[in-house]
Amino acid sequence: xxxxxxxxxxxxxxxxxxxxxxxxxxxxxxxxxxxxxxxxxxxxxxxxxxxxxxxxxxxxxxxxxxxxxxxxxxxxxxxxxxxxxxxxxxxxxxxxxxxxxxxxxxxxxxxxxxxxxxxxxxxxxxxxxxxxxxxxxxxxxxxxxxxxxxxxxxxxxxxxxxxxxxxxxx
Numbered sequence: 001x002x003x004x005x006x007x008x009x010x011x012x013x014x015x016x017x018x019x020x021x022x023x024x025x026x027x028x029x030x031x032x033x034x035x036x037x038x039x040x041x042x043x044x045x046x047x048x049x050x051x052x053x054x055x056x057x058x059x060x061x062x063x064x065x066x067x068x069x070x071x072x073x074x075x076x077x078x079x080x081x082x083x084x085x086x087x088x089x090x091x092x093x094x095x096x097x098x099x100x101x102x103x104x105x106x107x108x109x110x111x112x113x114x115x116x117x118x119x120x121x122x123x124x125x126x127x128x129x130x131x132x133x134x135x136x137x138x139x140x141x142x143x144x145x146x147x148x149x150x151x152x153x154x155x156x157x158x159x160x161x162x163x164x165x166x167x168x169x170x
Contacts, residue, residue, distance in 0.1 A: 041157055044078035047071075048150050055143055062126030065139040069123040072116050072146040075153040076102045079109065082157050106156070112149050 039047070051071030058064040076098045083105040099117035103110045119142060125133040134142075154160070 039077075039081065041078040041082040042159070044074045044081060045150065045154055045157075045159060048074035048078070048146075048153075052143070052147055052150065055146075061134050061136045061139040062130070062132075065119075065134045065142050066123045066126040068139070068143045068146040069116065069119055072149050073098055075146075075150040076109075076113070076116070078157065079106050079153055109152070109156070112152070115145065116149070 048071045051067055051074060055064050055067035055071060058067055080098065080101055084101065097117065099113040099120070102113045122134055122138075
């Protein structure tokens with residue numbers, strides 16, 4: 001996992017650094033039309049947040065991991081929906097991984113893309129029902145990473161982010 005550099009070993013984050021603006025160009029890059037999401041960035045971010053809520057309710061470690069990973073995928077798709085444009089006709093690319101495309105349209109999120117791409121095979125194994133493919137700690141860590149990633153994406157796309165305050169009456 002990528003880590004933030006710190007002199008104190010107790011202060012080392014195991015997740016990529018948050019890069020809201022990232023300094024990357026805001027130009028839209030062509031992506032194969034078949035790889036573009038069919039929802040708006042706002043819809044995808046809402047689905048990502050709902051996915052995190054759903055993951056928090058799941059007791060089996062593998063499915064909690066898989067559901068949190070799917071939430072992160074939806075946040076990455078929101079970036080594609082906001083920043084990518086369909087490539088011209090006849091221009092097909094073999095690159096269709098959301099994480100690979102994310103690096104193309106939002107290079108400032110490349111550490112996040114690498115982090116979540118590395119967990120894709122575990123997600124697939126967990127979805128297939130393979131027992132003990134992830135531990136409770138791995139599932140909880142991925143939940144926190146997905147939460148942080150979704151927040152970074154919301155800020156990067158100009159949506160306000162308000163962390164939930166648990167235990168408050170509505």
